[in-house]
Amino acid sequence: xxxxxxxxxxxxxxxxxxxxxxxxxxxxxxxxxxxxxxxxxxxxxxxxxxxxxxxxxxxxxxxxxxxxxxxxxxxxxxxxxxxxxxxxxxxxxxxxxxxxxxxxxxxxxxxxxxxxxxxxxxxxxxxxxxxxxxxxxxxxxxxxxxxxxxxxxxxxxxxxxxxxxxxxxxxxxxxxxxxxxxxxx
Amino acid sequence: xxxxxxxxxxxxxxxxxxxxxxxxxxxxxxxxxxxxxxxxxxxxxxxxxxxxxxxxxxxxxxxxxxxxxxxxxxxxxxxxxxxxxxxxxxxxxxxxxxxxxxxxxxxxxxxxxxxxxxxxxxxxxxxxxxxxxxxxxxxxxxxxxxxxxxxxxxxxxxxxxxxxxxxxxxxxxxxxxxxxxxxxxxxxxxxxxxxxxxxxxxxxxxxxxxxxxxxxxxxxxxxxxxxxxxxxxxxxxxxxxxxxxxxxxxxxxxxxxxxxxxxxxxxxxxxxxxxxxxxxxxxxxxxxxxxxxxxxxxxxxxxxxxxxxxxxxxxxxxxxxxxxxxxx
Numbered sequence: 001x002x003x004x005x006x007x008x009x010x011x012x013x014x015x016x017x018x019x020x021x022x023x024x025x026x027x028x029x030x031x032x033x034x035x036x037x038x039x040x041x042x043x044x045x046x047x048x049x050x051x052x053x054x055x056x057x058x059x060x061x062x063x064x065x066x067x068x069x070x071x072x073x074x075x076x077x078x079x080x081x082x083x084x085x086x087x088x089x090x091x092x093x094x095x096x097x098x099x100x101x102x103x104x105x106x107x108x109x110x111x112x113x114x115x116x117x118x119x120x121x122x123x124x125x126x127x128x129x130x131x132x133x134x135x136x137x138x139x140x141x142x143x144x145x146x147x148x149x150x151x152x153x154x155x156x157x158x159x160x161x162x163x164x165x166x167x168x169x170x171x172x173x174x175x176x177x178x179x180x181x182x183x184x185x
Numbered sequence: 186x187x188x189x190x191x192x193x194x195x196x197x198x199x200x201x202x203x204x205x206x207x208x209x210x211x212x213x214x215x216x217x218x219x220x221x222x223x224x225x226x227x228x229x230x231x232x233x234x235x236x237x238x239x240x241x242x243x244x245x246x247x248x249x250x251x252x253x254x255x256x257x258x259x260x261x262x263x264x265x266x267x268x269x270x271x272x273x274x275x276x277x278x279x280x281x282x283x284x285x286x287x288x289x290x291x292x293x294x295x296x297x298x299x300x301x302x303x304x305x306x307x308x309x310x311x312x313x314x315x316x317x318x319x320x321x322x323x324x325x326x327x328x329x330x331x332x333x334x335x336x337x338x339x340x341x342x343x344x345x346x347x348x349x350x351x352x353x354x355x356x357x358x359x360x361x362x363x364x365x366x367x368x369x370x371x372x373x374x375x376x377x378x379x380x381x382x383x384x385x386x387x388x389x390x391x392x393x394x395x396x397x398x399x400x401x402x403x404x405x406x407x408x409x410x411x412x413x414x415x416x417x418x419x420x421x422x423x424x425x426x427x428x429x430x431x432x433x434x435x436x437x438x439x440x441x442x443x444x445x446x447x448x449x450x451x452x453x454x455x456x457x458x459x460x461x462x463x464x465x466x467x468x469x470x471x472x473x474x475x476x477x478x479x480x481x482x483x484x485x486x487x488x489x490x491x492x493x494x495x496x497x498x499x500x501x502x503x504x505x506x507x508x509x510x511x512x513x
Binding site (some may be wrong): 001017022032033034036037038039040041042043044045065068069070071072073074088089090091092093094095097098099100101103105106107110111112164165167168170 | 186187188189190191192193194195196197198201202204205263264266267268270271273277278279281282283284285287288354355356357358421467509510511513
């Protein structure tokens with residue numbers, strides 16, 4: 001079984017927000033809700049400024065607090081290693097939202113929790129997630145960590161990658177590389 | 186300087202959590218109060234007694250606890266956004282999910298609580314039971330009252346500590362994600378339960394006993410609250426930041442500072458009043474019946490304790506959601 005992961009090369013992100021729109025369109029995300037976001041972070045004092053554009057989404061953590069918090073197994077780990085929600089089972093208790101340190105979840109209009117699925121329906125068809133396919137700067141790279149020849153495996157071998165809130169111990173599967181500032185954040 | 190602009194935020198998590206509201210506060214409060222009442226009532230009923238008639242000294246408290254817990258459970262159902270899927274919670278048990286513990290635990294506590302109501306029901310009040318089978322069931326439960334009281338004692342402790350562990354289990358909320366919180370909630374629930382028994386009890390001895398018990402519980406609670414904050418203060422940055430609503434003295438956070446001031450006003454005041462009562466009764470002995478003034482004083486002290494419990498839960502639920510583990 002694959003172990004899907006995403007590497008985000010923050011240097012290549014141009015901030016076009018196409019990923020945000022593609023995700024909404026592909027997954028029919030309701031108005032006012034988002035499964036992915038782009039953070040524009042400016043640090044320093046003028047004129048010595050540094051800007052980072054960073055895409056954020058569900059980290060599909062290996063140790064997922066949202067799965068532990070769910071009382072009905074609506075939040076579960078799929079066979080492909082991704083974290084998914086079975087909307088039929090979700091009671092909308094919002095425990096997963098409070099458990100997720102990455103603010104990746106929200107409650108959609110039908111009362112159930114929602115988040116990025118890595119476009120699981122597309123993966124089953126052999127396609128890439130919509131955000132990856134649409135990314136014009138090729139900032140988002142998607143692949144299987146268990147395949148040493150996949151682009152994500154190669155990138156993680158050759159770069160210092162960072163994950164968000166590493167000390168939270170959730171083992172995220174969204175990795176960030178930044179050649180100018182290795183280690184990120 | 187750090188300037189952050191985000192495209193694609195959801196209002197439930199940005200700029201802070203807006204996940205749980207007053208319904209959860211009431212659930213935690215009523216659940217805690219019911220739990221404390223069950224524990225204290227069981228203590229009253231498990232005290233060594235000479236005759237069977239004396240066994241059940243505390244007969245109204247289980248009914249009050251049942252109503253409070255049922256109303257509290259109703260509030261959490263109102264908070265749940267897809268309650269029509271709730272049956273899935275009863276088709277599985279997730280040991281790591283505190284919500285799952287609550288899904289199973291609350292109805293179980295209500296069940297044992299209902300048995301308790303029937304077991305302590307005095308003969309002269311049996312006519313309130315509409316159905317004959319309930320009267321017969323009540324008669325069969327009466328000899329097992331002590332066992333049922335023991336079960337309800339454990340159920341009360343479970344319920345009181347569960348409300349704290351529920352909050353403490355959430356990684357993304359630094360103010361809640363703390364091992365002291367369940368103990369603080371347990372003690373404050375027991376303290377509020379003792380206070381409620383003081384209000385509803387008619388027996389002079391019971392009122393006096395629970396006034397004495399409550400003094401110790403208030404002292405422990407007053408020690409635990411600073412310990413809880415200290416634990417956060419000496420922890421890493423997000424946990425330190427979680428204290429901001431209480432100690433930053435910013436206008437937008439004024440209500441949380443005020444809540445803390447009220448807690449540290451109400452609880453010591455209640456403590457002072459209760460110590461005054463104990464000293465008075467130790468000096469002059471317990472009267473056969475309390476005067477109206479004495480009852481009023483006891484009730485005011487008890488109400489202060491219960492109000493402190495409500496404010497504590499309200500402040501922690503709301504303040505916790507203001508500061509997240511992530512920096513934005």
